[in-house]
Amino acid sequence: MSGLEGVYLGLDLGGTFLKAAVYEPSADTRTVLGAYPIGDGLELFEVTGQIVQSLAEQNKTTIGIGLGLPGVLDNRHNLRFSPHRSELVGVDIKAGIAGVSGVWPLVDNDANCSAALEAYEDPNSSILVVNFGTGVGAGLAINGSIYKGSNTSFGEIGHTGRHGGEICACKRVGCFEVELYTLLDPASSPDGPDFEAASELVSEVLFDYIRVLDPESLVLGGGLVYSTNGFFQMVSRLLESANSAYRSGFKLRISKATGLEYSGAVGAALLSSGVVGYVCDTIDH
Ligand SMILES: [Zn+2]
Numbered sequence: 376m377s378g379l380e381g382v383y384l385g386l387d388l389g390g391t392f393l394k395a396a397v398y399e400p401s402a403d404t405r406t407v408l409g410a411y412p413i414g415d416g417l418e419l420f421e422v423t424g425q426i427v428q429s430l431a432e433q434n435k436t437t438i439g440i441g442l443g444l445p446g447v448l449d450n451r452h453n454l455r456f457s458p459h460r461s462e463l464v465g466v467d468i469k470a471g472i473a474g475v476s477g478v479w480p481l482v483d484n485d486a487n488c489s490a491a492l493e494a495y496e497d498p499n500s501s502i503l504v505v506n507f508g509t510g511v512g513a514g515l516a517i518n519g520s521i522y523k524g525s526n527t528s529f530g531e532i533g534h535t536g537r538h539g540g541e542i543c544a545c546k547r548v549g550c551f552e553v554e555l556y557t558l559l560d561p562a563s564s565p566d567g568p569d570f571e572a573a574s575e576l577v578s579e580v581l582f583d584y585i586r587v588l589d590p591e592s593l594v595l596g597g598g599l600v601y602s603t604n605g606f607f608q609m610v611s612r613l614l615e616s617a618n619s620a621y622r623s624g625f626k627l628r629i630s631k632a633t634g635l636e637y638s639g640a641v642g643a644a645l646l647s648s649g650v651v652g653y654v655c656d657t658i659d660h
Pocket residue numbers: 533534535543544545546547550
């Protein structure tokens with residue numbers, strides 16, 4: 376006879392899919408459920424309800440939900456702007472999830488969720504996680520906790536710098552992620568995406584963050600990093616060479632995200648369970 380098991384559901388909403396994973400504390404297991412296509416962002420609620428229902432049919436009670444969102448959040452963790460999910464800006468996402476699941480979710484940006492998995496895997500370290508997904512965002516794990524900043528605004532690397540003259544969705548001119556994705560846009564050049572120029576841009580930008588934060592580990596994630604275009608190898612090599620030119624013997628581990636495409640979903644589940652928490656947490660979730 377098997378009793379009901381309490382599980383934490385982690386969700387990671389991207390531009391095309393909702394990725395889902397489950398953390399089961401009693402067995403300390405993390406299980407990938409899959410990727411569910413999401414057209415209009417509002418489908419998020421219906422699909423979440425279906426996942427919770429399907430878990431219930433397997434005698435798994437959802438006792439917590441973590442949701443990673445692509446975009447900049449306000450200090451109530453609602454989406455402030457999101458180039459790829461603008462239909463969810465102004466929507467009370469937490470109430471929507473609670474309505475279909477009976478569980479009040481923890482919501483954070485997708486990079487912080489990815490950082491939560493690294494914090495869990497390597498709890499005695501300082502880790503800068505940079506996610507190249509629908510945009511470019513970063514998370515910082517310090518000794519097993521996530522630092523999100525006093526305005527929940529840590530890690531908006533994508534919306535920094537003065538690279539070129541394009542206006543970003545955030546209304547600034549010259550944002551790093553706009554320049555990066557312009558270089559990678561197949562339509563922007565007759566030769567197709569320029570991975571070499573993109574790697575040079577990324578390694579120059581990350582060099583500055585490494586100088587400022589000096590983490591033990593740099594973790595790169597997102598579709599651009601997992602695909603077989605040599606991007607991860609080129610960025611690693613350029614950064615290693617810049618770091619050793621800066622100071623001989625400079626130590627920085629560079630790796631791909633532990634959970635690859637499901638890092639954000641697994642990390643969201645861990646955050647919702649409280650097994651990974653926040654540094655200096657003063658904000659209501
Ligand atoms: Zn911007």
